[in-house]
Amino acid sequence: MTSDHIHPEPTTFLKKHVFSVDHKVIAKQFLWFGLVWLGIGGIMAMMLRWQLANPGVPVPLFGKLLFPRTSGVIDPASYNTLFTMHGTIMIFLGLTPAMIGALGNWSIPLMIGARDMIFPTLNMLSFWTMVMGGAVGFYSLFVPLGATEAGWTGYPTLSTTVGGVGQGETLWAIAVFLIGASSIMGGINYITTVIRLRCPGMNWMRLPLTVWGLFLTSILNVLFIPVIGSAMILLVLDRVFGTTFYVPASIMSGGTGGDPILYQHLFWIFGHPEVYILILPAWGVVCDLLSFFARKPAFGYRTSVGAMVAVTVLSAVVYGHHMFTTGLSAMLGESFMLLTMIISVPAEVLFFNWLHTLWKGNLRLTTPMLFAMSVIFVFGLGGLTGIYLATIGTDIFLHDTYFVVGHFHLTMAASALFGTFAAVYFWFPKMFGRMMSERLGKLHFWLSFVPLVIVFCIMFISGYAGMPRRYYDHTSTEYLRPLQHLNVATSVAAFLLGAAQLIFVYNFIKSRWWGEPAPQNPWEVGTLDWTTETPVPYYNFKTIPVVQCGPHEFSNPVLGPDTDWIYQTEKLPG
Amino acid sequence: MSMLKATLPSLAFLRSRWLGCPLALMLTSTWALAQDKRWGPGEAASDYGYRFHDLFWLITILVSVAFALVVILLAIPVLRDRERPGHRASFDHGKSLHDKRLTAVISIVIFIILDAWVLVIAMQDLREAHWALPDAEDPQTYRVEVLAQQWAWNFRAPGVDGEFGTADDIITINELVVPKDRPVSFNMSSKDVIHALFLPEMRMKMDVNPGSINKTWFRPITAGDFTILCAELCGFAHYQMSGKLRVLEQGLFNEWEAEASKLASTAFDADDTEAQWAWDWEK
């Protein structure tokens, strides 16, 4: 590969800003796309919390606009649509583009010393396929019988025509399929790029852990999204062509009987790796950022890599813990319980390494560092509560209660989201050439972190008290009415959490156009992406760099007393 | 502290009427609600209910200790190792053999304490209780067939003659009456979508799938009225799919059963085969 061959710069508006094949432009496209959808999903969550805290009360501000036939009150069917779309949007249209699309596209080529992804056109297609998926999902909100109401998990037979005859569910399945296709395209790109385009000297053990996280995520993406793709195809066939893959014979007579449990297996064989897909980049970012801002090497680099690889490998064989109450055989149940417990061990190893990275460091408590450290806290909470759910004895009671909701929000929403925020705050200076306000960033952090922990910890109490999830109104059942105070408290904290995100929006937009110009390396970090100029030219590197040391050589005594860091392209003295 | 001061808005603002009043209002209204508040699932009313309780609190203690450790180990560097002039981080890649051994040992120890211990107890619980279905042939076992639908529970009891599919089968909607101190065994299926039978006071939950029959059981040890909830999203009225479980002492139960069987026999129509949904009980 001729390292100095640079393609000419694109000239037309479409080629520069719309159908760009430059990974940096695509990263920014994914970032805006993801942040907007995170906002939409967040507003849906606020509506859900409003209904739960004030059952039957019209939604303030925009209720009458969205729900004219009920004078602004969210009716039960719309409520089901809201939590379904909230889940789908946050996972597929929020976190996936913001974390994997944006972060992956931005940092992989820059951090491995490449000029671009190995398949730039495929990269561009992956963004636009995701946009198509988002458009189909958005359109489904406006069809006559409304969008899907079957939960983001979309279990048949509720998601087949037995449960509802509208187009909404079919369009949802198609949207998920398209978004999945986009992720596969991205995954292929990332894997091949990391394997083939590492610059000289960048061997596997000198890769920043962010790249490791994204690489492993892509492997999971490529392996398991086809499974959900097939589940969605079968669902669409059942809905549109009247096949009976998921519809049992007792409902559709005629002998061709299917099994709704087939879908659950297919879904969770994807679904469980999906949650690891969402968290692995965050883990990688946290590993790196803790090292960068503690001015210490990432403790146990190889062990961390090994832990992430172990999680990747094991993620496929633990999916049954979502199905403990479906009537699985005892042997299957116990096997999944054991494997789920085993997969917690690599995560514990990561924790050990993170804490050891901070120990006796020289901590710089910047906003990205605050978010990275908070991931330790919230993932600790979320991961440890997973033990209750991995244990079948307690899962029987806690399944489909708010305990599960609290658990997965802490591990996914809190950890992956805060990882995303950490990444955005960290790479913003290089991406947009300006600094985000530290004051507002820290304010955003504290006003998000505290309410978030409150919201989801109260859910643990609700779940323990037996409150089922996906209920429109808990006050209509005598057993659940005395728990309403928990709902109100959760909603109050949730509104605070939602409001705090406006600080981030303001900070992001203001800094993007009117922020202080950023120095070339504000965080004093040595990875290859920080060796570039700001703004990064379209060809990234004038000459392909040659790596001579690892990414975490902070506070190495050989560096002398004046500096505690070194670029990866420099050689360690002595 | 200075970091905190630099980032938080001034206390005056927090106390000001812009933030203080609505905040205070929301907080007080939270506590003013629901006269009788509940914080837990209430007393267990089934014989294996204590197992959930014991396991839950065991895990809570273990998890709390682990989390407290994490928080302490997180707090110490924040308090002690912050950047200041002249301070330098200790350089350690953590790749020495000692470090790797330590990691391995700690992982194994944590696994044994947090996971293996709990796993063993859970497996015992499953084998002794949750998955130990009572013998259907035993006359002590009270068998009930459950047919879930959008959005109601249909229960079918065999009636006085003890056989399903006969004229005296007792069919109730959203109400289940069972005798105390006898194992109640369920065969459950659904007419349309997946539901889940959740008896919170009995600590029992099992999905109810269309096209197949799921089995579960419990033994009530307290008489009284309890709750039946649906625990799997089944449509827009999922939240209204609740019912009443009544546990009666054996004497009262026999009276109830006799009365219900007689009424059922009166109403029985042999020609209406579509109404007779009992299925063979697998022995």
Next chain:
Amino acid sequence: MRGISWQGLAVSLGALGLLTSLQTSDDENPHARAPRGVSLVVTAGSWLRAPSADWFAKQAKSEPSRFTHDATAAGGVGGWVDSRGEYSLSEVEGEWAYWQWVSPERLTAGRRDFVQFCSSCHGLDGDGYGRSAQHLRPTPRSFQQNKFKFTKVIADLPSDEALMNLIKRGLAGTPMLPWDLSDVQLLDIIQYIKSLSPEESGWRDVYSQVGDPVEVGEDPWADIKERAIARGREVYHGAASCHLCHPGYVTNEQLRVLRKDPEGTVYREDLTYPALKDSEYEVLGRATKVMPPDFTWHQLRAGITTADLFQTIASGIKGTAMPQWKGAIPDEDLWALAHYVEDLIVSYKDQPAVRGAFMKGLRASGDN
């Protein structure tokens, strides 16, 4: 496009076609319908019988902004015009009948809500035979029969208000839950349900009577409940002879004394049990029988307050053996009956020990 395997494409399309052809449906099983291509749009509006002129006059008084009297409607005679639609008068054999025009748009909205909320039990075409209605007894109401049991009206058909009240409160003890829908949604659904009447029947029949819920006047026994219960017991077992269908809550001898019948009169077997009765409702072409409730055992569908009971007894339960008692016995006796039934429910229902003792006492003589 380069590189596409045309053979592969052909095989996939062929497989898809094969899969589609595997779809079988059993026409004899009404539950085996695969609802594909369900039409949600109603193209034709409908004229439906509306409640009486008194109802309009009353409504106009209480909601002056909603109704206006328009002299140009119905050939210059005058009709009430609703802000959402149109009502008009027409003469039918010397009497004025009120009609309501429901536009296709309104029926479409109603159909959409109906399909989403009601069709799983009531069927996509309102025939009472949806997928969730399998094995259910009693079956969900078929809207093509124009008969409703619990709407508490004197006339043949219930008004919009009566139907709305019913849907909002639900039918206790059945899967007909109290539905959390707005008034706008409910009214649209109700118009759609009414439009399901077969031609020239029900709301599309010129001669049908549409009535309002039975008016609940003042309870004459308000402060003297004990006497009401005693009087109710007398009427129940005496003038009204409720024990012919419902259980009798006295022994044979007590009954004979109450009714002042000669010595040695024997009443029906199983006096303390209800007697199964025929009804006009059909399931799968066969008439269903209905069990009159035992007030100490069964859950009453249409409410258990004194006012509810008064209304139910007064209006009867259409299509079943429970006749309309309004006019047949004086109102104060109807109230007494309501008090008596309420007392039975409060004293014995859901109290197995107390009820058991009570029934044992009644049946001790062996005649019941």
